[in-house]
Amino acid sequence: MTDATVHPSAIVAPTARLGAGVKVGPFCIVGPNVVLHDGVELVSHVSIDGITEIGAGTRIFPFASIGHQPQDLKYAGEESRLEIGERCVIREAVTINPGTEGGGMLTKIGNDCLIMANAHVAHDCIIGNNVIMANYVGLAGHCVVGNNVIFGGACVVHQFTRVGPHAFVGAQSMVDGDIIPYGMAVGNRAALTGLNLVGLKRRKFDREAIHRLRAAYRMIFSTEGTLRERVEDASELFKDDQLVQDVVAFIAAASDRPILMPRNGQTTE
Structure with a gap:
């Protein structure tokens, strides 16, 4: 001692x-x-x-x-x-x-x-x-939780769930699917409600990078085609953007849980 x-x-x-x-x-x-x-x-x-x-x-x-x-x-x-x-x-x-x-x-x-x-x-x-x-x-x-994630009070997270870096989980949420990097999820059962824009701005992410991420988010979580096709399209269109590639790699990685999606296919970004 x-x-x-x-x-x-x-x-x-x-x-x-x-x-x-x-x-x-x-x-x-x-x-x-x-x-x-x-x-x-x-x-x-x-x-x-x-x-x-x-x-x-x-x-x-x-x-x-x-x-x-x-x-x-x-x-x-x-x-x-x-x-x-x-x-x-x-x-x-x-x-x-x-x-x-x-x-x-x-x-x-x-x-x-x-x-x-x-x-x-x-x-x-x-x-x-x-x-x-x-x-x-x-x-x-x-569970696997990335850097700079914030959980609001009284959240519970299902076993084997992944939460990507810089994500935000709203209070009293029950999370039973993976949350993309930079995403925001709320509810019981939780749904993806957009990007954690407040967190990104507070951590001084580049404004143009945030705009590109928002565009990729709208593409990935639109209702046209399959999720796999939309992810591939976003990966190609934003191939030089690290934030988008973080999201693409996260979705492509094997997991025991589904990816959380916006409720009713709606995107808020």
């Missing part, structure tokens, strides 16, 4: 690894295979177990349960892992489970993520950087 501060009421296993400046607050429990990198803070009443690694500067708030056995009946005690990146903020009563043999043995969360109170990240999820999960968001097992 390199100048780590551990409250007298906390229980830290002798084999746990604590980096410089780690703070373990009152009534926390840290298991034997846990690694807390420099500057990690467990505020109080945090329980961390399993083969779990927490990146530098991450803060975890009271009653979070991190790295404990997955809620998967097929889990048989395999030594799967959980990795949480740097500078994340994990708020009260969040639960994050490690991976399973059926999903690659790893749950991974990127850097600079904010996971608000009572949210849940299930086994084998892979989450990118700068993701925001508002209160009561639940990701079922095997």
Whole structure:
């Protein structure tokens, strides 16, 4: 323990690894295979177990349960892992489970993520950087979430679902299909409602690139021809545009879930 501060009421296993400046607050429990990198803070009443690694500067708030056995009946005690990146903020009563043999043995969360109170990240999820999960968001097992995704409060996401980078999911949505990069989805069951234009502008995407993306969106989600044909047409017409190619590649990739479509074939972009 390199100048780590551990409250007298906390229980830290002798084999746990604590980096410089780690703070373990009152009534926390840290298991034997846990690694807390420099500057990690467990505020109080945090329980961390399993083969779990927490990146530098991450803060975890009271009653979070991190790295404990997955809620998967097929889990048989395999030594799967959980990795949480740097500078994340994990708020009260969040639960994050490690991976399973059926999903690659790893749950991974990127850097600079904010996971608000009572949210849940299930086994084998892979989450990118700068993701925001508002209160009561639940990701079922095997979800893949790209960078800069925002989930509104009380969303739930079906297992094996992909959410593309820079997407936005409205509050109280039930997502049972893949959401394209830069897309926006709302509803129960969720439907694609357009592009995340507010997010794109806030992140200072080029105005002309946004215009091209909107044109490609209208083409891909029109009602003429098949989706495959429309995607191929957009890919060719916008072959030098990276944002459009991100969407094309996402739709073309194999997935266990369908692509979310606009409701009744309507496009709002």
